Amino acid sequence: MFPIYLATIPVPVKNYIKKLDLKSTKYMFAIATRAGSPHRAFIDIEKILKKRGKHLDAYFTLNMGNNAFVPIPTKEEIAELESVVQNRLDLIQQSIIIKKKLGKRHPQYDSSSFCLCSAPTHSFIYGSC
Numbered sequence: 001m002f003p004i005y006l007a008t009i010p011v012p013v014k015n016y017i018k019k020l021d022l023k024s025t026k027y028m029f030a031i032a033t034r035a036g037s038p039h040r041a042f043i044d045i046e047k048i049l050k051k052r053g054k055h056l057d058a059y060f061t062l063n064m065g066n067n068a069f070v071p072i073p074t075k076e077e078i079a080e081l082e083s084v085v086q087n088r089l090d091l092i093q094q095s096i097i098i099k100k101k102l103g104k105r106h107p108q109y110d111s112s113s114f115c116l117c118s119a120p121t122h123s124f125i126y127g128s129c
Ligand SMILES: Cc1cc2nc3c(=O)[nH]c(=O)nc-3n(C[C@H](O)[C@H](O)[C@H](O)COP(=O)(O)O)c2cc1C
Pocket: 002, 003, 004, 005, 006, 007, 008, 032, 033, 034, 035, 036, 037, 038, 039, 064, 065, 066, 067, 068
């Protein structure tokens, strides 16, 4: 689980994935948090994993209350996002427990199954997913 930076994975996360011991790994998932822009994080992770004969079985994106860019969301918008995120976390948890394979295989813009654009500020800045 990692934040989206500049539409992809932060460099430390990239380096971490490269060092992972994946010999006995049977199921892999990733969860990205973001302010709300499209991103290519899962494509970039898949590129790294492919070189090691692995792939992501599921991936999810959660919109968080933006604290990096203006306009900063209002308390009401944050509460709305938080409520959606909590619901999605339940679904994500259930999927991971049963090792469900999710996600489109062509995540050009991560919308994934769990793209969450609900707060007005997010829609205003990034449009709908
Ligand atoms: C340097 C930097 C770059 C970021 N780039 C993006 C971006 O490209 N797209 C996006 O949706 N959010 C971007 N964000 C927002 C973070 O993804 C967001 O703050 C984070 O996922 C929320 O987790 P936090 O509450 O731990 O900060 C960026 C944040 C920072 C600090």
